[in-house]
Every structure is written in C-alpha cells, then in structure tokens.
Amino acid sequence: MSTTYLEFLRAELVPGLMEGLWTSIVVIVPSAALGVLIGVLAGVLRVYGPRPVQRLTEAYVSLFRGTPLVVQVFFWYFALPYISLGGHSIVLDAIPASILAFGLCSGAYQSEYIRGGLNSIKRGQIRAALALGMTTRQAVQSVVLPQAFRRALPGCGNEIIYLIKYSSLASIITVGELTGTATTIAKNSWRNIEVFCTLGVYYLTLVTLATWLLHLAEDAMSVPGFERHKS
Amino acid sequence: MDFTVAYNAAHEALPYMLGGVVWTVGLIVGAMLLGLLLGVPLAVLHVYGPWPVRRAVSVYVWLFRGIPILVQMYIFYFGLLSWLSGMPLFSGLGLDSPFVAAVLVLGLTSSAYQSQIFRGAIQSLPAGQLKAARALGMTDPQAIRAVILPQALRLAIPAWSNEYSILLKDSALAFTIGVVEIMARMRAIASTTHEPVSMTFLAGIIFFALTWVGVKALSLLENRVRIAGYTRQGAA
Amino acid sequence: MSAESLIPPVLEARTLGKTLGGNRVLDAVSLALPKGCVKVLIGPSGAGKSTLLQCLNFLIPPDSGTILLEGREVNGKSRRELCALRQQVGMIFQDFNLFDHLSALENVRVALMKVKGMSKLDAGELALAELARVGLADKAALYPANLSGGQKQRVAIARALAMDPKVMLLDEPTSALDPELIGEVLAVIRDLAQNGMTMIVATHQISFSASLADEFLFMEKGRVIESGSPTELLRRDSGSRTLAFCAKISELSGEADEMGAESLI
Numbered sequence A: 001m002s003t004t005y006l007e008f009l010r011a012e013l014v015p016g017l018m019e020g021l022w023t024s025i026v027v028i029v030p031s032a033a034l035g036v037l038i039g040v041l042a043g044v045l046r047v048y049g050p051r052p053v054q055r056l057t058e059a060y061v062s063l064f065r066g067t068p069l070v071v072q073v074f075f076w077y078f079a080l081p082y083i084s085l086g087g088h089s090i091v092l093d094a095i096p097a098s099i100l101a102f103g104l105c106s107g108a109y110q111s112e113y114i115r116g117g118l119n120s121i122k123r124g125q126i127r128a129a130l131a132l133g134m135t136t137r138q139a140v141q142s143v144v145l146p147q148a149f150r151r152a153l154p155g156c157g158n159e160i161i162y163l164i165k166y167s168s169l170a171s172i173i174t175v176g177e178l179t180g181t182a183t184t185i186a187k188n189s190w191r192n193i194e195v196f197c198t199l200g201v202y203y204l205t206l207v208t209l210a211t212w213l214l215h216l217a218e219d220a221m222s223v224p225g226f227e228r229h230k231s
Numbered sequence B: 001m002d003f004t005v006a007y008n009a010a011h012e013a014l015p016y017m018l019g020g021v022v023w024t025v026g027l028i029v030g031a032m033l034l035g036l037l038l039g040v041p042l043a044v045l046h047v048y049g050p051w052p053v054r055r056a057v058s059v060y061v062w063l064f065r066g067i068p069i070l071v072q073m074y075i076f077y078f079g080l081l082s083w084l085s086g087m088p089l090f091s092g093l094g095l096d097s098p099f100v101a102a103v104l105v106l107g108l109t110s111s112a113y114q115s116q117i118f119r120g121a122i123q124s125l126p127a128g129q130l131k132a133a134r135a136l137g138m139t140d141p142q143a144i145r146a147v148i149l150p151q152a153l154r155l156a157i158p159a160w161s162n163e164y165s166i167l168l169k170d171s172a173l174a175f176t177i178g179v180v181e182i183m184a185r186m187r188a189i190a191s192t193t194h195e196p197v198s199m200t201f202l203a204g205i206i207f208f209a210l211t212w213v214g215v216k217a218l219s220l221l222e223n224r225v226r227i228a229g230y231t232r233q234g235a236a
Numbered sequence C: 001m002s003a004e005s006l007i008p009p010v011l012e013a014r015t016l017g018k019t020l021g022g023n024r025v026l027d028a029v030s031l032a033l034p035k036g037c038v039k040v041l042i043g044p045s046g047a048g049k050s051t052l053l054q055c056l057n058f059l060i061p062p063d064s065g066t067i068l069l070e071g072r073e074v075n076g077k078s079r080r081e082l083c084a085l086r087q088q089v090g091m092i093f094q095d096f097n098l099f100d101h102l103s104a105l106e107n108v109r110v111a112l113m114k115v116k117g118m119s120k121l122d123a124g125e126l127a128l129a130e131l132a133r134v135g136l137a138d139k140a141a142l143y144p145a146n147l148s149g150g151q152k153q154r155v156a157i158a159r160a161l162a163m164d165p166k167v168m169l170l171d172e173p174t175s176a177l178d179p180e181l182i183g184e185v186l187a188v189i190r191d192l193a194q195n196g197m198t199m200i201v202a203t204h205q206i207s208f209s210a211s212l213a214d215e216f217l218f219m220e221k222g223r224v225i226e227s228g229s230p231t232e233l234l235r236r237d238s239g240s241r242t243l244a245f246c247a248k249i250s251e252l253s254g255e256a257d258e259m260g261a262e263s264l265i
Helices: A005-048 A051-066 A069-082 A094-119 A123-131 A136-173 A178-189 A192-221 B003-048 B051-066 B069-085 B098-124 B128-135 B140-177 B182-193 B196-224 C002-006 C049-056 C079-088 C104-114 C120-133 C149-162 C179-194 C206-210 C230-234 C241-253 C255-259
Strands: C011-020 C023-033 C038-042 C064-069 C089-092 C167-171 C198-202 C215-220 C223-228
Touching: A005 A051, A005 A094, A005 A136, A005 A178, A005 A192, A051 A094, A051 B196, A069 A094, A069 A136, A069 B140, A069 B182, A069 B196, A094 A136, A123 A136, A123 C089, A136 A178, A136 A192, A136 B069, A136 C104, A178 A192, A178 B069, A192 B051, A192 B069, B003 B051, B003 B098, B003 B140, B003 B182, B003 B196, B051 B098, B069 B098, B069 B140, B098 B140, B128 B140, B140 B182, B140 B196, B182 B196, C011 C049, C023 C049, C023 C064, C023 C198, C023 C223, C038 C049, C038 C206, C038 C241, C049 C089, C049 C167, C049 C198, C064 C079, C079 C089, C089 C149, C104 C120, C104 C149, C120 C149, C149 C179, C179 C198, C206 C230, C206 C241, C215 C230, C215 C241, C223 C230, C223 C241, C230 C241
Parallel strands: C038 C198, C038 C215, C089 C167, C167 C198
Antiparallel strands: C011 C023, C011 C064, C215 C223
C-alpha cells in the first residue's frame, strides 16, 4: 500500500484497462453484428417461414434462451474440441469462441424483438399497399420494414447493451478483455476493491454511452406514433 | 465420440450435479426474496417519493443495471465483503461466505429490475384508484398498501416469471467466487472425466428443467391470486 | 338498355364463389358496375359483403368465377395483371389502414412513386392536390397518430384517388368512426358520386346511401337476394327484406327518429 489510489490508477490500472477495453471491443462488435444478423434471419423465419422451419427456429431460440450463457461459452470453448466428426474436430481460440457464443445467444434474444416488430404491423396495411397496386416486395420494402425496424430498435438496442455487460464472461475462458485484465491486476496488486470498482466504472460508462446512443437513434427515427417510451 | 461412454459418464455424474440444484435454488430464492423486499419499496418511492428520493432510486437502478453481474460478484466477494468481515464489528457474521456474496449481488441487481417492474405496474393502474381511496379518507400510505400494491403485485407476476428465468441463468456465475452450484460441479466433473460434452448437456438440461418448473409454478400462482376481470393483457 | 350493353361495365363479376373455413361466404355472386353508377351493398354482418369487395380486386382470391375490367377478363394468376387491376380499382377500408410511419402527404405519395414511377416532386404535387380535394391540405405534414378517424379516412380516400382509379370499392368506410366524424367522410363520398365516380359501397348508412345509390344489393349468407332501386325496395308496401333490415338498423341508430319514417322511401 505504498502508492495512493490515484498513483496506482494512473500508473497501472488505466493503462491495463485500456488494453482490456480494446479487447472487449474486439469481442463485442462482431458478436453484436453476428447477433443482429442471426436475429433478423431467425425472426423473419419465425414469422414468414414454412411451418417446419418455424419450429426449428423456435427450438433454437428456446434452447439458447433457456440455458445460462456461461454454460454455452463453456461448451464452445471446452467441449467443442471433444466432438469429432470423421476424425476432425473444431478447436476455437478463446476470442472466436466467445464471439460465437455471444453471437448465437444474442441472436436468439434479438429474434424475439424482430418477430415482435414484424407482428406489430397490422395486416390491413399490407392489404392497403397491395390494393394500391404494389407488389408484395414493394409492400415489404416501403411499409413493413420501415415500421418493423422502428418497433424493434429499442429491444435490439437493449440487447446489445446486455451484450456489453455479458462480454465480461469472456474472461472465464481466458480472454484478456476488461474483466480478465482487471482480475490479473487485482491478483498482482492485492487491491481488489479499487481495481473492481474502477472496472465497474468502465462498464457503467460503456453502458451509459450505449444507452445514450440508442436514444439518439430512436429519436432520430421517431415519428408520431413511434415515439420512444421514456423510462 | 462414443455415446455409451458419454451416457454412462452423465449417468454417474447426475447425483453430484443434482446436489448443485440445492445451491442454485437457494441462490434464486434468496435473491428473488431480497429483490422483492427491496424492489417494492424502491418502486413506491420511485413513483410517489419527493424528487431527491426519486433521483436517488434512479441512481441505484442505474448502478446495478449498468455493472455486469460478474464484476459485481468480484466487487462484493473479493472487495467489499472481505474488507467488511475483516472489521471486528462484522466478523463472525459469515459475510466472507461466497453464498452470501452471490445472494447479495443477485438480490440487489434483481431489486433494481424488480423496482422497474413494479413501477410499471403501479403506473399502469388508473389514476382514479388513488383518488377513490383518498376520497374514502385513506392516507396515501394506507391507499398504497390496501389498494395500489395488491393490484400492482398481481399485474407484475408475468414479468416476475421473466425475472426468475434471468436470475436462474445469472446464478450460474456464482461459481466464479466458489459457490458449488450446478455450473461449478459441471466444470469440476468435466475436467476430471474429460467428458465436457455430456456434462454441458447435462447441466443445460438441468437448467432448462429448472426454468420450466419455475415458470410453471409462477403461472399457477398467477391463476391462484387472479381476480375476475384481471387479465395478463393488463400488465403490458 | 341497348346503349349500355354496347359499352362494357367498368368492373364486372361473374358467379364469384369463395369458401372460407368450410363456410360458403360467396355463392355464385354476379354484379356489374357500369360507368358512373353507384351501387350499395347492404345486409347483416357476415353476409359476405366485405369478402365480395375484396374478391373484386383479388385481395381475397375467389375460388371460382371471373372478374372483368372494362370487358377484359383478369387473370388472377398473373402478378402483373393483378397489380394493373389494383391500380385502376381504388379501395377504402373500414379501419383506414393508413401507413403509420408516413405523414398524410407521404401516404398519398408513396404508391405514386413506387407503383406509377412518378418523380418525388410530381407525386408530391399531385398528393397535395388530392389532399386539398378532401379538405386536408393543411394536414399534409401530420402523421396518422395525430389525425382524427374522419381525417384518416379522408387521407385514405385521397390516397386511393391519387392513383386515378376507374372504380372505387368502399368497405364500410364510416363504421369505425365516432358519430360526429361520419359526416365529413360522407360529404367526400357524396362529392365523388356527384362527379361521376363509379362506386360500390358496403355501408349501414341507409338514408345517406338511398339518396345516392342507383341500385341497392341486399346480401345474405353469401348471396345477393334482392336488388333494385332504393325507391323500389324501400317503399313501405314493398314487403322487401331490404326494407325490414333497413327499418331495423335505422331504428337502432336513431336515424328514423331524426328523419321521420318517410325518409326511408
């Protein structure tokens, strides 16, 4: 305890956490993109797909929403290499394994919001578009999607905010992101409270920033009848 | 991979894994109750309190919703609680136990979320309810206890069932500070048996079953306390 | 009669049949809409009025029968022919079906641009003119969430009119409106009729439609069971089903009290 908190912060904590922050971003951004991609695909299939495909996507969603993310992370990193198909097995490094785990799990949640957005559009509006002579494709493009996007945005954005927090689980499989770096610093310095509280501030900042960006996006897309619900 | 070997390993591990269910259920029950105990007054203060109090509740909610559960586990277990239990005043209270830390973290976080659930439920009640109660001569605290909360708590049950399944999944993080719940036992067995595939599936099935049982139980509760004319839709 | 038979009707349906969920909702219904005529569909709910109207532009594909636009049979299997038919047949819905994410102007403009390929500027000008025609030029920038029911329905009418349809199908255009908002929509419809628009209207507004219609079609259980001019069918001694039905709903809506029973004639 020779150095003060501020000195410790400046000399060790901030440089270490900055490096971790970068790794966190390397994990979060592709996971979020993967999650949205899978979510849109699964959401559209759940609403418009043929019956068997609907069933299949429902099964995917309930499987990934029904089990803890940490179990899924563990599976992709530790268990996957043990599954061999014809003598080949897949071994993923820690970062790709986390991205895969986060993306697949997030996609299951995202698909719920996409589905909700698609279902929120009254069928009558599609009929009205067709009655004006639009093709189904034109109706989807200019009536369904713009509305579904607005309806799904708050949920999808929140899911990405959750993802920021849950990206901390990557530290469990040795990824040196924010939490992983903090754990290492804490072990070496024995200054647990200072290290982990500072870590908390990092996440609070990230989450608050993301929430603010989401609100900006919602407000920019807002038209009467699609306003942001103030919470 | 050999399915017979995998099956036998899972079969052998089952009793040990099920032993973890006790801890998991303990975590969830403790956390949900703590969350309820704190969440209801927080919600009432958030709706009816004077503005500095409302502001303080907002900050509380912001803090617990903004920091990952895993980080909170570290802050509480390795930081705050181990520091507190080192002080003579708090020694011997079991504050240094991982289980207590995990229940505190899950419960406090849940209270932040539950306060939002109850706030939504209270605000969805027609304003006339409070007016009618005042017109009968009730004080505000009386009206909240006798009129507002009985309705709001019922409306909140569907959201509560969602909160249960979130807590169940988050409780798996308690293994990081040494609570021997399902996830911790799964990891231990997977590394000794070299059967991580069957063990993750086993753990997955157990969590799945717990989700199902809890959601079922809460929907039974919902039916039990239902009042004619009150429907799920009202909770939106 | 002979002149009429030389010029084909704008829209004609021959022996339309439709079964939905085991119910015969349309049973060999035929009707013709000569240019400039106004026909009114009445009958109890569930009689098949709405299904009939939606079969006329294939929003609900009929199981059997044919649709002819200006004497040419429409091939319901061809997407191109369907879109062409729907461009020329305007439709008004009971619940307006405005596009919620678009302003009144954009609601009218969107199909002009997408379907007719008009430029944004031209489409906007035309849209504004159509909104002015239904008395809503000053509401062009408002979104559906900020419009009253009557205003929404008038925007929907402007949206259909902008496509320059040859015929309009109106499916209970005032049924979802508060009583005090019905008048403004009826005024727009009356205006259309007086300007020679060919129309078929399903409605429960008896006295209004009696003053406007060339022909009443009374539907029950998927069939047109009575048809004729309103004066003919609503004469007090006609003994028609139409009269009995109209008397009943007029009484319920209080219309008879206001106008006196004579107005039914």
